[in-house]
Amino acid sequence: xxxxxxxxxxxxxxxxxxxxxxxxxxxxxxxxxxxxxxxxxxxxxxxxxxxxxxxxxxxxxxxxxxxxxxxxxxxxxxxxxxxxxxxxxxxxxxxxxxxxxxxxxxxxxxxxxxxxxxxxxxxxxxxxxxxxxxxxxxxxxxxxxxxxxxxxxxxxxxxxxxxxxxxxxxxxxxxxxxx
Amino acid sequence: xxxxxxxxxxxxxxxxxxxxxxxxxxxxxxxxxxxxxxxxxxxxxxxxxxxxxxxxxxxxxxxxxxxxxxxxxxxxxxxxxxxxxxxxxxxxxxxxxxxxxxxxxxxxxxxxxxxxxxxxxxxxxxxxxxxxxxxxxxxxxxxxxxxxxxxxxxxxxxxxxxxxxxxxxxxxxxxxxxxxxxxxxxxxxxxxxxxxxxxxxxxxxxxxxxxxxxxxxxxxxxxxxxxxxxxxxxxxxxxxxxxxxxxxxxxxxxxxxxxxxxxxxxxxxxxxxxxxxxxxxxxxxxxxxxxxxxxxxxxxxxxxxxxxxxxxxxxxxxxxxxxxxxxxxxxxxxxxxxxxxxxxxxxxxxxxxxxxxxxxxxxxxxxxxxxxxxxxxxxxxxxxxxxxxxxxxxxxxxxxxxxxxxxxxxxxxxxxxxxxxxxxxxxxxxxxxxxxxxxxxxxxxxxxxxxxxxxxxxxxxxxxxxxxxxxxxxxxxxxxxxxxxxxxxxxxxxxxxxxxxxxxxxxxxxxxxxx
Numbered sequence: 001x002x003x004x005x006x007x008x009x010x011x012x013x014x015x016x017x018x019x020x021x022x023x024x025x026x027x028x029x030x031x032x033x034x035x036x037x038x039x040x041x042x043x044x045x046x047x048x049x050x051x052x053x054x055x056x057x058x059x060x061x062x063x064x065x066x067x068x069x070x071x072x073x074x075x076x077x078x079x080x081x082x083x084x085x086x087x088x089x090x091x092x093x094x095x096x097x098x099x100x101x102x103x104x105x106x107x108x109x110x111x112x113x114x115x116x117x118x119x120x121x122x123x124x125x126x127x128x129x130x131x132x133x134x135x136x137x138x139x140x141x142x143x144x145x146x147x148x149x150x151x152x153x154x155x156x157x158x159x160x161x162x163x164x165x166x167x168x169x170x171x172x173x174x175x176x177x178x179x
Numbered sequence: 180x181x182x183x184x185x186x187x188x189x190x191x192x193x194x195x196x197x198x199x200x201x202x203x204x205x206x207x208x209x210x211x212x213x214x215x216x217x218x219x220x221x222x223x224x225x226x227x228x229x230x231x232x233x234x235x236x237x238x239x240x241x242x243x244x245x246x247x248x249x250x251x252x253x254x255x256x257x258x259x260x261x262x263x264x265x266x267x268x269x270x271x272x273x274x275x276x277x278x279x280x281x282x283x284x285x286x287x288x289x290x291x292x293x294x295x296x297x298x299x300x301x302x303x304x305x306x307x308x309x310x311x312x313x314x315x316x317x318x319x320x321x322x323x324x325x326x327x328x329x330x331x332x333x334x335x336x337x338x339x340x341x342x343x344x345x346x347x348x349x350x351x352x353x354x355x356x357x358x359x360x361x362x363x364x365x366x367x368x369x370x371x372x373x374x375x376x377x378x379x380x381x382x383x384x385x386x387x388x389x390x391x392x393x394x395x396x397x398x399x400x401x402x403x404x405x406x407x408x409x410x411x412x413x414x415x416x417x418x419x420x421x422x423x424x425x426x427x428x429x430x431x432x433x434x435x436x437x438x439x440x441x442x443x444x445x446x447x448x449x450x451x452x453x454x455x456x457x458x459x460x461x462x463x464x465x466x467x468x469x470x471x472x473x474x475x476x477x478x479x480x481x482x483x484x485x486x487x488x489x490x491x492x493x494x495x496x497x498x499x500x501x502x503x504x505x506x507x508x509x510x511x512x513x514x515x516x517x518x519x520x521x522x523x524x525x526x527x528x529x530x531x532x533x534x535x536x537x538x539x540x541x542x543x544x545x546x547x548x549x550x551x552x553x554x555x556x557x558x559x560x561x562x563x564x565x566x567x568x569x570x571x572x573x574x575x576x577x578x579x580x581x582x583x584x585x586x587x588x589x590x591x592x593x594x595x596x597x598x599x600x601x602x603x604x605x606x607x608x609x610x611x612x613x614x615x616x617x618x619x620x621x622x623x624x625x626x627x628x629x630x631x632x633x634x635x636x637x638x639x640x641x642x643x644x645x646x647x648x649x650x651x652x653x654x655x656x657x658x659x660x661x662x663x664x665x666x667x668x669x670x671x672x673x674x675x676x677x678x679x680x681x682x683x684x685x686x687x688x689x690x691x692x693x694x
Contacts, residue, residue: 015212015215018215019208022208022211026202026203026207026208027200027201027202027203028200030200030201030202030203031196031199031200031201034201035196035199043203044203044204044206044207047203047207048207048210048211048214051211052211052214052215055211055215103187103188103189104185104186104187104188105185105186105188105191106185106186107185107186107191110191110195112195112196112199115191115192115195115196116199119192130192134189134192134193135192135193135196162188162189165188165192166188169188169191
């Protein structure tokens with residue numbers, strides 16, 4: 001079945017097609033959820049909500065642009081919605097932290113699991129900004145719009161995220177060297 | 180330490196996560212499925228209603244009431260559910276089979292124990308009772324016979340399994356016959372087992388009587404097990420045992436597949452039918468009433484007067500039943516208010532005897548009498564019957580208004596030409612009209628007086644209806660409908676000389692709800 005056929009069937013709420021769509025894309029979308037969530041369980045929750053949204057709103061997908069891109073946007077929006085509800089971003093600007101810190105770290109064959117773990121351990125607002133900006137290529141303006149914060153907050157959150165990640169990676173490297 | 184390069188932290192994460200994929204647990208998909216099934220049931224349409232306000236709010240109320248009355252049990256088996264249920268059903272079937280087999284095994288085990296005991300006893304008693312066939316040394320021939328019988332039975336069985344399906348019933352009989360033989364053999368050889376085997380068989384018989392193919396297959400399995408039991412008990416060849424076990428498992432598999440197939444075909448046939456056949460549709464319509472001919476229903480003298488149809492309201496509820504996806508038949512009840520006005524008249528007062536024949540003046544002696552304009556003032560000749568009327572002053576546009584209320588019971592067919600999100604339908608049928616209130620009154624700028632009822636109206640009349648229906652499907656169950664209908668009255672007046680051919684046009688609007 002081509003992707004187009006699959007989309008058409010999904011628009012008709014065909015249960016089999018929905019299953020197939022899930023089979024094809026759940027892994028990619030789950031990786032996004034994992035990066036945006038503090039843990040595995042919440043990531044699964046988000047993935048679930050994401051697919052419900054996709055199945056419900058697939059009608060709205062016009063054949064412009066990539067379907068995968070559309071699904072990824074739905075995923076990000078679904079995850080962010082949770083944080084909007086939680087009012088994570090209703091915090092005062094913590095003052096600007098200029099991101100002119102040296103962000104170089106040694107890549108000592110750091111395992112992916114560890115990198116994911118330290119992303120997930122970041123406080124919500126840092127994690128979201130970091131993963132949006134660095135890994136999903138959103139601009140500070142887009143990040144700010146989507147999270148309902150200012151550009152400045154986005155930038156300083158990013159800087160703080162980097163600083164925390166850097167510390168953890170350095171600690172990891174040091175521990176590894178000590179062995 | 181191997182010297183690794185220094186990297187920008189962003190770069191590091193970007194690179195490492197570029198092809199990152201992870202598999203969620205299967206539970207996620209299960210949750211999604213069940214949630215989708217739920218979603219189908221409770222689509223939220225209520226907020227939308229309020230937005231439409233006015234009429235829509237009223238309709239919503241009617242709809243809710245209608246829903247409570249007509250749909251006391253909510254049943255919408257979604258497709259997803261069906262699938263799940265199918266699997267569950269098959270599961271449960273196999274589950275119910277399992278205990279039965281277990282049961283047999285238990286019994287067999289029990290019998291085995293018993294037999295061994297018995298055998299020991301028997302050996303002890305050997306000298307005393309030489310006629311006991313169960314005594315080992317003497318029993319060889321019997322045992323051998325039995326074994327051969329079993330092997331033959333099993334072989335037969337195998338070929339039959341390959342033959343499969345249709346001959347099942349006869350097969351069953353054969354097996355039953357075999358079983359009987361076997362029983363006899365067992366009975367002959369072992370009295371103790373005699374006790375247990377019939378009880379097992381009784382069990383079998385019950386199942387055969389009550390259950391379907393699946394269980395028949397399962398019983399076959401049991402059957403084999405019975406043989407097994409005999410074989411193991413006599414402790415001869417293990418080969419036959421293995422063959423028999425294989426048979427039974429083969430059987431079981433087959434039966435499960437058959438069951439799945441059967442349920443699947445059942446599911447398919449279910450899907451072909453329209454999901455919800457019944458639909459209730461409260462509606463309101465502005466209705467325009469007028470006549471196709473020039474005549475007047477009130478008095479021939481007004482035949483050439485100006486007549487204006489008025490716009491009134493019709494409201495009601497319709498219930499339709501879908502015969503196929505496209506064709507439905509519907510009926511219901513609605514209240515139709517109709518009115519039309521006759522102009523170019525003047526008014527006079529006079530004795531009731533001079534009043535219009537078609538009006539019941541309610542026993543008043545002096546009544547207001549509408550007449551053709553100019554009848555009183557311009558025509559003072561003695562022959563003029565209206566000479567005796569005293570002109571009644573009325574300013575502005577004087578009109579004779581007839582108001583009618585009908586209770587309409589339609590019977591219509593609706594055929595969908597287009598049946599997508601947006602639908603187009605052709606409608607046709609007829610309605611029975613039961614006359615409710617009717618009133619003839621005169622209206623002018625300075626007066627509004629009811630004269631009485633018209634006496635020439637049929638209590639029951641009919642209309643022929645044609646129309647077009649447009650609908651917009653808000654969800655699977657809710658539709659918004661607009662139906663312009665033309666309804667032509669066939670026999671509205673008892674007096675066939677009345678040259679008045681009324682029709683009414685309505686634009687019926689409303690929501691419909693499927694259940």
